[in-house]
Amino acid sequence: MKKFLTALLIASFVLAGGAVEAKSLWVDNGYTSLYSDKKARNVGDILTIVINESTTQTASKSRSNSKSGSLNVGAGTGIFDFIKAFSANGSDSFEADGSATDTSRYSGQITVTVVEVLPNDNLIVEGTQSIWQNRDEHKITLRGTIRRDDVTINNTVPSTRVADASIRFDGKGPLNAKQRQGILTQLFNFMF
Secondary structure (H helix, E strand, C coil), rough: HHHHHHHHHHHHHHHCCCCCCCCCCCCCCCCCCCCCCCCCCCCCCEEEEEEEEEEEEEEEEEEEEEEEEEEEEECCHHHHCCCCCEEEEEEEEEEEEEEEEEEEEEEEEEEEEEEECCCCCEEEEEEEEEEEEEEEEEEEEEEEEEEHCCCCCCEEEEHHHHEEEEEEEEEHHHHHCCCCCCHHHHHHHCCC
C-alpha cells in the first residue's frame, strides 16, 4: 500500500505540470535584495521633505537732492519806469535715509509623492499637507525636483536639496481672514 501511495503521489505531480513556483504576498517593485534600502525611486513612492528655510532681506536707501536759483531784475526805463530794481534768491533741499530688514524662517516636514521619474533618474515630487486648528486651516504645498542621491537612508530630503522648489504656506479661516486688509482699505491703497 505504501508503494501504491508513493506512485500515486509521483504521478499526480507529473500530470499537474511538474513545476511549482512560490509567489510572494508583497510586490517588491524592483527591490531584489533583502538588504537593499527602501528609498523612494518609482512613481507613487513617498518620501519626506524636511523644510528648513530662512530668508533675510535688507534694504538701505539714501536720497539727497538740492537746487538753488537767483533772479536779478534791473529798474525799468521809459514806459516801464514803474518797475523798481529787485533781486530774489531761493533754494530747496531734500534729504531722506531709510532702512528695512525682513527675516523669515520656515521649518517643518511634509510627505510628498513621486509623480514622475525623469530620464536622468531625477524625481519630480509634489504633495500637500493640511492642518486644521480651531476652524483655521494651515496648508503647505510643495513641488520640486530631487536627485535620487539626495534621498537619505531615512527616506528624507532636506528642502535645500529640492531644485525648482515651490513651497507655499496658505491659510484660511476666521483668524487668517482678520489678518487681511478690508476692501475699503485695499481700495484706498490702490487709489493712493
